[in-house]
Every structure is written in structure tokens, then in C-alpha cells.
């Protein structure tokens with residue numbers, strides 16, 4: 001039995017589908033059973049990472065766990081998962097982390113990922129960290145301003161990122177969850193080409209068939225928008241610190257890791273757009 005935490009999200013859904021596709025028994029840990037639609041054969045465990053007893057119940061009989069967490073409580077929540085992995089004697093854990101966890105970890109966001117990785121190494125389980133570069137799906141944050149004013153706003157958008165298709169992150173996770181040889185590994189996952197935000201905006205404009213403006217948004221404006229959207233100021237600052245990093249070694253250069261793990265080339269941004277571009281017109 002493989003437990004998937006974060007199963008209803010962008011990467012988690014793909015991990016569940018990938019594991020089912022390979023015939024593995026999967027238990028999806030979700031907050032809301034009503035929103036869970038994983039298809040036949042997927043067991044659903046309803047719980048919340050802020051309630052350790054629900055995490056413990058979800059671990060019953062688990063051989064392996066995939067974990068991702070989001071938000072300011074991520075490190076605390078992953079410490080709970082680590083404790084239940086240890087207590088339950090789970091054999092293998094794969095964590096979705098970030099290139100921001102590379103030493104020295106960047107800001108509170110990178111440090112939270114690094115801290116969670118350390119917690120998992122102490123569980124006694126075989127542990128693999130997947131440090132992903134920026135997701136291609138982040139461009140969906142531009143939908144509202146594209147719809148309203150044909151303009152993309154991005155902070156630190158001039159820094160090239162080897163953006164990755166979340167489906168490739170999931171494919172790498174499925175391999176690490178189901179095959180031997182990945183214990184103790186820290187894998188850095190990227191897509192096949194480095195793109196700036198203006199370059200991504202140009203590709204979206206081509207898809208939409210109309211020009212889009214590009215504005216490099218000041219950090220202060222981005223921080224204000226994030227806190228207005230409900231994020232604590234310190235957490236927003238941590239995300240921006242990670243985004244500000246110009247070091248190409250942290251997700252700015254394409255790496256062969258996805259191909260090495262999965263045996264196939266990672267998807268390019270145009271391929272991702274061809275599958276998800278309709279989301280810019282359907283809202």
C-alpha cells in the first residue's frame with residue numbers, strides 16, 4: 001500500500017494516477033472526500049495534516065508514502081508525517097521538495113523544505129528527496145490579468161528557470177516509490193529548457209493568437225498581493241526570497257534527472273501548453 005499525501009493537488013493527482021497505472025495499491029490522503037475523484041481502486045483516507053491522529057490512521061499497513069505539503073505550516077506538518085512514518089515502520093518515503101532546499105537553503109521556504117528533509121532522514125525509512133525546479137503550471141497564476149488586461153505581471157521574471165511539467169515530477173516520484181536504488185538520494189528535477197517569464201508569456205500569446213504585455217512587478221507589489229490573498233507576510237517573503245535567486249544551479253539549468261529516472265524526455269513548455277492552454281480561455 002502506498003499512501004499519497006497531497007493527493008488532490010497538481011502533483012499528487014498525477015502520482016495517484018501513475019501508481020494506479022502500474023497496478024499499485026494506493027491510499028489517497030485528502031481533506032474532503034467529496035472532492036476526491038480518483039477512479040476505481042483508489043482507497044481514500046480523509047484527514048488533515050494538522051490532525052496527527054488522522055495521519056496515523058492513514059499510515060496503517062503502508063509500505064511507502066509520498067508526501068507534499070503547502071503553506072506556512074509545511075515543516076510542522078511534515079514533522080508529523082515523519083513521526084508517523086517512524087512509529088508505523090513505513091519502509092520508504094518520497095518527499096516533494098524544492099531546489100530552494102539546496103545548501104544554503106533559501107529563505108524560510110527553502111529552510112522549511114530542508115528541515116523536513118532532515119526529519120525524514122531520521123525516520124529509519126528509505127528516503128528520497130525530489131527537489132523540483134519551478135513548475136510550468138505556475139503560469140496559471142497569470143490567468144486573471146491575461147483575461148482582464150492581456151498583461152502578465154511577474155516578479156524576478158527575468159531569471160531563466162528550467163521549468164518542469166508537474167506530471168514529470170510525479171513520474172519521477174512514482175519511480176522512486178516503486179523501484180529500489182533511490183534510498184538516500186536527493187534528485188534535482190527540471191524541465192528541458194530554461195525560460196524567462198517574458199519568454200513563457202510570448203509562448204502563451206502565440207497560443208492565444210493575440211499579443212500580451214509583460215510587466216516586471218516590483219517585489220513590494222508581489223508581497224502586497226500575496227498578503228492580500230491571505231498569506232502571512234513572513235511566508236510570502238520566504239517565497240519571494242526563493243524566487244529572487246539568480247543562481248542557475250538552483251533550477252535554472254536543464255538537468256537529465258527526469259530522463260535518467262523515467263527513461264523518457266521531460267515535457268517541454270509547449271507540450272504542457274498544448275495540454276493545459278485551454279485553461280487560459282475557460283477560466
Ligand SMILES: NC(=O)c1ccc[n+]([C@@H]2O[C@H](COP(=O)([O-])OP(=O)(O)OC[C@H]3O[C@@H](n4cnc5c(N)ncnc54)[C@H](OP(=O)(O)O)[C@@H]3O)[C@@H](O)[C@H]2O)c1
Nearest residue numbers: 006008009010011012031048049069097098132133134135
Ligand atoms: N510551484 C512550484 O513551482 C514548486 C516548485 C518546487 C517545489 N514545489 C513544491 O510543491 C509542493 C506543492 O505541490 P502541488 O503544486 O501539487 O500543490 P497543490 O496543487 O497546491 O496541492 C496541495 C494539496 O495538499 C492538500 N493539503 C493542503 N493542506 C492540507 C492539510 N492541512 N491536510 C491535508 N492535505 C492538505 C490540498 O488539499 P485540498 O485539495 O483539500 O486543498 C491539495 O490537495 C509544495 O511543497 C511546493 O513547495 C512547488
